[in-house]
Amino acid sequence: MSDTTEGQVHGAPDPGAQGLGGPGPGEQGHGGEPAGAAVPVATPVSIGSPQFAVAARHPRRAEGVAAFAFLVALCGFAGFGAAYWQDANNYLLGISLGVAFAAFGFGLVTWGKYLMPRGPFEEPRPQMATTERERAEFVGDFATRGKIAIERRGALGKLMGAAGAVLGVVTLFPLVRSLGPKPDSSMYHTKWRKGARLTSIDNRPVKVDDIEVGGVITVFPENDVGGALSQTVLIRVQATGNVVTGPGKETWGPDGYVAYSKVCTHAGCPVGLYQELTQQLLCPCHQSLFDVETGATPVFGPAPRPLPQLPLYVDAKGYLRAQAGFDEPIGPGFWYRGGSNGSPQ
Amino acid sequence: MIEKLFGWVDDRVALSRSGRHLLNKIFPDHWSFMIGEIALYSFIVLLLTGVFLTLYFVPSGSDVVYHGVYAPLKGQTVSEAFNSTVNLSFQVRGGLLMRQMHHWAANIFVGSIVVHMLRVFFTGAFRRPREANWMIGTTLLILAIFNGFLGYSLPDDLISGTGIRIAFSITESIPFVGTYLGFFLFGGQYPGTAIIPRFFILHVLVLPLIIIGLLAGHLGMLIKHKHAQFRGRGARDDNVVGSPLWPTYAAKAGGFFFLTTGVTALLGAAVQINPIWQYGQYYAYKVSYAVQPDWYMGWLDGALRVMPSWEIHLPGHMVPNVFFPAVLLPGVTFNLIYAWPFIEARLTGDRAEHHLLERPRDQPLRTAIGAAVFAFYFVLFGASATDVLANYLSLSLNFVLWSFRVLCIVVPLIVFPVAYKICVELQSTKGAGQRKRHNVIVRSAEGGYATVSTPEYPGYIQPELDPVPLDHVDLVSAMAADGDEQAEGVYRIPREYR
Numbered sequence A: 001m002s003d004t005t006e007g008q009v010h011g012a013p014d015p016g017a018q019g020l021g022g023p024g025p026g027e028q029g030h031g032g033e034p035a036g037a038a039v040p041v042a043t044p045v046s047i048g049s050p051q052f053a054v055a056a057r058h059p060r061r062a063e064g065v066a067a068f069a070f071l072v073a074l075c076g077f078a079g080f081g082a083a084y085w086q087d088a089n090n091y092l093l094g095i096s097l098g099v100a101f102a103a104f105g106f107g108l109v110t111w112g113k114y115l116m117p118r119g120p121f122e123e124p125r126p127q128m129a130t131t132e133r134e135r136a137e138f139v140g141d142f143a144t145r146g147k148i149a150i151e152r153r154g155a156l157g158k159l160m161g162a163a164g165a166v167l168g169v170v171t172l173f174p175l176v177r178s179l180g181p182k183p184d185s186s187m188y189h190t191k192w193r194k195g196a197r198l199t200s201i202d203n204r205p206v207k208v209d210d211i212e213v214g215g216v217i218t219v220f221p222e223n224d225v226g227g228a229l230s231q232t233v234l235i236r237v238q239a240t241g242n243v244v245t246g247p248g249k250e251t252w253g254p255d256g257y258v259a260y261s262k263v264c265t266h267a268g269c270p271v272g273l274y275q276e277l278t279q280q281l282l283c284p285c286h287q288s289l290f291d292v293e294t295g296a297t298p299v300f301g302p303a304p305r306p307l308p309q310l311p312l313y314v315d316a317k318g319y320l321r322a323q324a325g326f327d328e329p330i331g332p333g334f335w336y337r338g339g340s341n342g343s344p345q
Numbered sequence B: 001m002i003e004k005l006f007g008w009v010d011d012r013v014a015l016s017r018s019g020r021h022l023l024n025k026i027f028p029d030h031w032s033f034m035i036g037e038i039a040l041y042s043f044i045v046l047l048l049t050g051v052f053l054t055l056y057f058v059p060s061g062s063d064v065v066y067h068g069v070y071a072p073l074k075g076q077t078v079s080e081a082f083n084s085t086v087n088l089s090f091q092v093r094g095g096l097l098m099r100q101m102h103h104w105a106a107n108i109f110v111g112s113i114v115v116h117m118l119r120v121f122f123t124g125a126f127r128r129p130r131e132a133n134w135m136i137g138t139t140l141l142i143l144a145i146f147n148g149f150l151g152y153s154l155p156d157d158l159i160s161g162t163g164i165r166i167a168f169s170i171t172e173s174i175p176f177v178g179t180y181l182g183f184f185l186f187g188g189q190y191p192g193t194a195i196i197p198r199f200f201i202l203h204v205l206v207l208p209l210i211i212i213g214l215l216a217g218h219l220g221m222l223i224k225h226k227h228a229q230f231r232g233r234g235a236r237d238d239n240v241v242g243s244p245l246w247p248t249y250a251a252k253a254g255g256f257f258f259l260t261t262g263v264t265a266l267l268g269a270a271v272q273i274n275p276i277w278q279y280g281q282y283y284a285y286k287v288s289y290a291v292q293p294d295w296y297m298g299w300l301d302g303a304l305r306v307m308p309s310w311e312i313h314l315p316g317h318m319v320p321n322v323f324f325p326a327v328l329l330p331g332v333t334f335n336l337i338y339a340w341p342f343i344e345a346r347l348t349g350d351r352a353e354h355h356l357l358e359r360p361r362d363q364p365l366r367t368a369i370g371a372a373v374f375a376f377y378f379v380l381f382g383a384s385a386t387d388v389l390a391n392y393l394s395l396s397l398n399f400v401l402w403s404f405r406v407l408c409i410v411v412p413l414i415v416f417p418v419a420y421k422i423c424v425e426l427q428s429t430k431g432a433g434q435r436k437r438h439n440v441i442v443r444s445a446e447g448g449y450a451t452v453s454t455p456e457y458p459g460y461i462q463p464e465l466d467p468v469p470l471d472h473v474d475l476v477s478a479m480a481a482d483g484d485e486q487a488e489g490v491y492r493i494p495r496e497y498r
């Protein structure tokens, strides 16, 4: 800032440039453009005008505040360095850094807000909209030149366009074809097959007397332990007898067991919580409730369909096995799922 | 030395030819203009802390056995992503601070964008010529939400993993293309193995680059248009009234950046966020109770909850339940936001350029619509806590859910007329929002009382000043001439300019 001689303070600015008197005309109704309004008379501005004084009433005080803030920042940053050096805990690290940054910022804001010329200052703002003529000239140049260039070499233009179009199409191929396979039969069938043993997450096949009444366990087919789609809840609702959840399902629940897909039919969360008292399964994501005794029909919440039931049987050695896979797609719906029982296409 | 260096550069880029004019660029002052700045600054904090995190985070779903210092997890099989995030939190110096700052900055980022957007909406700053900037801003909001979700998903913990599962279901629910999109995104059927590395590259490279590009456009257009301003002494459609870029605005804005960073650091130090070691590794068959996403996903979660259990069955096809709250609703929402400047221009017939902002009360209809729509999303946001509320208030879940179903229709219907009425009342109340004068009551010697009127700004030397055209004065000599002794400024900047 050595070069103060360069500009002169203009005691009275160009009177035609800016209106300084009185409140501005504001927006004159809807769509009013102040462009043609009469130019207000300018008041002379001198360098002694209050606009150029610093904004603080007590500049010394403001300076003190800013100085204190910078001092705090200095100590804070140093403290952060020390804390980092000593491998201090997260709390010390963060508090020193945070206080330092905040104080630094506070000092700077104080400086800018109270120790700079108070203003206000103004500058003109041109209209965005271009004039008819500006636009006509630009469009004329652009279009005419382009038109001449293209018309003279019409075939070139078409060829170039064709090449570009082919490029556009082929770039889609790798994008779409290598990102992942097309949806396949895994949309309709899980890894449950006829005869698959019900296996717990620690790889143990479940036997008929492993679970007490009221007990619940997550099971998988033995070849897909941990599988996200084949996960199934196995519940023992009674000690003996078949659990019948609906017509045609008379044999699906042997020895008091029922098994349902654990994937919520709403948005796919694991239906994790079994409330023995009410015989309900709860999905913790959006609180859908499924009634265990009536085939896991949804009784509350947004889930639209029952959890598909896995038909079970007990083999000669007492292992629980699947009679077959699920008879409909498990989990949330999708466009190609088909009608209400989602017959696989 | 510095002069020489600058001279060398200047000879080659002619900075001083255009730069001098730039120093005088005027920025209007108003507290509400800082909200957009908070968004910008928290984005910078995100970039800086994010780069730190990438140095330690391993974007892989492969299994490893945890051998770190956190005892409860020792010996468990976890993914490399989870493992490296826990190690980053406990074994990297300053790692936890950076992680928590990053997460807090993300929440502040999206939050400030939303509030910034409300300010732009309610003051009519989106009107011509700023419609395009409004649309860029909306895109920024969408990208910010997406990137927040992606980042949140990276540590592969139980809560975020559940979120990814829901995201797959939502993708799947889109008619015709949903299953294809899901398979291409996840590299196959859920859960696949590709999702963590893919989310990673989207989160740290692709989306940030797009955001930076759009931000450049957003701010470039702001500079071109010059900031809109509130009415006030001397403020017109064809000028800008405020403080100059150098040094006043630079000091204030720069300071505000450090303030934002400081607050983020304090939050990162003192307020725990996303302690994934408590949630544990994600397994598809596990789920934790009270699953809650980051706040900006709350309205979607709430919408998923209050949606009745309908779906549409067609011969051979279906439209799943989640399609309505999680695809249709956001689609309609954001398209309406994009279109609003044009809808409003059509309604009012006002297609002129505007650089003077309106107060919310000036446009009761717009304000009422905005308030009602916002109230709707706010209720949805509340609905994402149905289970927590039911527990906390000892109410039945059924009752809480139905209350929210009713509220999200009733509340906007109440908010609309109330907001409208408030605007109209404010319009006709003289002096509303203006500084009140002191009423001084004096008692005379005879015992009578009298009210003495006081000046509007007692003690203020010159409360409202006329703006000075900066192009015509030399701020340098003015500042140099202004010794602090003769400073006669006012303590406060009058309301109109604040």
Ligand code: HEM
Pocket (backbone or CB within 6 Å): B032, B033, B034, B035, B036, B037, B039, B040, B041, B043, B113, B114, B116, B117, B120, B125, B126, B130, B133, B134, B135, B136, B137, B138, B139, B140, B141, B144, B215, B218, B222, B226, B227, B228, B229
């Ligand atoms: C990445 C997120 C965003 C950042 C960092 C950002 C930053 C900014 C900043 C610093 C300003 C100038 C100060 C201000 O008016 O507050 C601004 C202006 C503006 N922003 Fe944003 N913004 C973001 C998102 C949005 C969104 C979501 C919208 C609305 C949909 C929006 C619409 C606008 C408009 C119309 C202006 C011009 C306002 C005026 O001149 O008065 N921005 N933005």
Ligand code: FES
Pocket (backbone or CB within 6 Å): A264, A265, A266, A267, A268, A269, A283, A284, A285, A286, A287, A288, A301, A302, A303
């Ligand atoms: S995923 Fe089960 S209720 Fe939403």
